Amino acid sequence: MPFSTLGLGPALANAVREHAYAEPSEIQSAAIPAILAGHDVLASAQTGSGKTAAFCLPILEALQNRPRSAPRVVQALILVPTRELAVQVTETLRSLAEHLAHPVKLATLFGGVSINPQMMHLRGGADIVIATPGRLLDLIEHNALQISQVATLVLDEADRLLELGFAEELSRILSLLPGKRQNLFFSATVPPQVEALANGMLRDPLRIEILSTAIGAPDITQRAIVVDAKLRTQLLRHLIEDQKWTRVLVFVATKYAAELVAAKLRRLRINAEPFHGELSQGKRSQVLMDFKASRVKVVIATDVAARGIDISNLPVVVNYDLPRSSEDYTHRIGRTARAGESGIAVSFICSDAANQAHFRLIEQRQQKKIPREHIAGFEPSEQSIEISNTAAPAGDPNGGIKGKRPSKKDKLRALATPDE
Template structure:
């Protein structure tokens, strides 16, 4: 496995080997210069190499793989334009059914929509009259089937909905030349892993594969070894001068006092916008409902909500019509709000990787952020494990009026933290298995 050369100097897009149309596209979209992941990944992908890239959320990896895909399609079109072209965009068509050239697999519907928006924006100046498909759950499958009647050059999809459409003969993957696994670690979580394997079995053996992720746990590394052929290994570290400016706080509080503590902080800290993480969809509804009853502009955000509702919640948060959005890990994966100031871990994350993904919602694009974790005494051991895995110690604090009771607890009691489903790697309890089943159901809805 080779490593692409690191380039800390600012490199213009024109030096990356992109065609004139795509250089115009990045200019039109306001991109002044490529990010480090774009500088390193784009030239390697344009050579046709497999790529294994590690970069933090918000680093620009979507553009890093969309641009090479678009250039490959543009080059193919200029070499041999198909006859009978009519129109462009998702409804462009010609006399023959389009074959799918590129498949982008993502874990959530929001990310699928974001990637598709990037494809649409960057393809505007191209001569190629592209067709693309955005396939995800949470909406009726019929419009997506109709949209695929004439085929699609690029398909952006969540694994479950993609398999549903393949089973209905709406598309085939025999001609895929480029596969992208975006947020590969999430694609290997729980219920996604089996669906991902089923999709991979339908793809040609010879193809270019691009894997992008913020973290690479063991399962992702094993998949990379199996899928990638002599990949360019790109690692964009979070160097001190580049690391997100995120301040972490750990508030020790009894589990039953977290609701009033959250309301207290919203009042006293005057946070304009907050993303609150909870463990379950039911928890989303309970926390959001209680906030609403106390006069806060809050909404729940999880996979049980309709697509229209989720879109409205995101837009309301971006417009600052909402102060608080309460979300599960899976649903919140697609949330990308510029200058989101605060993240609150109402329930602790199940793993250090999940914790990193959560707090990465704030402190983006050079802005500072705050991540607050509620730590019940019985969850202390679990939070210490999170600290150890991320290599950072967060001082414990207590808020006056919400001091924890020490009755029946010690800091090292080893009891499983409420709402987390337990510590990964420990023997699963019945309750833990039920939570995993609920999470698998949520993934199918995504």
């Protein structure tokens, strides 16, 4: 099915061909006609399925058919949880709009950088605003823009917006928007808090759920390696060298761990950089550029990198620390095997009982059992093996462990333990 059959005009149909989109993905085939028809949409699909283009294309198409004004009026507002996702969405819009008859002015707004250049860019208005909630409200308070005439609101990664504590900001933003507008929710998962928000905002929405299937699921080989916590960095080095991994994205729990593990790898003569929310925007952008260009081999990241970072041909993702939830696990491993590629996701399973139980819960939620591996030279202690082989009581959704997850202090102490 070509894109032209979805209701897109010749200019955008040509644009997608130029960007090597052979045919629409399942989420695009379902969402684009519905959005062009004016429906509210609640869409969920796996990472790497083409959700961004699914809302960008109809927004651009509708914009071409609306009357122009001077100064420009914000027609579409796309809210995202992170700077990186804001940049990615902007890049997608810019590339698709490159050959449109009417130029489109985009405004990308996020914190962590000076507000003044963003205020200057907003002079004369903008057609589409891509923003994180906090910086958007800052600019509204500075009278740099108005959103009272927005025709389309998009919440991209809606679950992450709520998870990161943006509920209050979202409420303030919604109060400034016109009551009559189109609302689009896109995410890889739809937990209860997103469902509740959707029920309060969306009007008779079209619900689109693209389930992972054996055919449509990303081609990710998942591995789980049991190892003592103090040997994780040495094991990571061994795997990088033994498996000849060219680029590796490693997830850790805290910015402290990101800095610590990156420093340890550099001492082992592996080119590694940390990536977390407290780095400057310039540094974060530089790390991503160097990683994409293979000037950096390993990036040690907090979950700020689990959403919105699209790195083509990324072969391996490693969970040095396990994620907090099965949803975060899905987003982490979804950084590999994108756009039809294949990839490997490796999780380090440590010796403590809570870690073992938590990974069993992740397995249950994704309905997939991952065999435990032991790597020669990095075998866990006898205590670890005993814990890993202990079966959870039948029917226990928490894997037999309740109320015994380590505290933040416990985790920091474990991370601070020098690797042998």
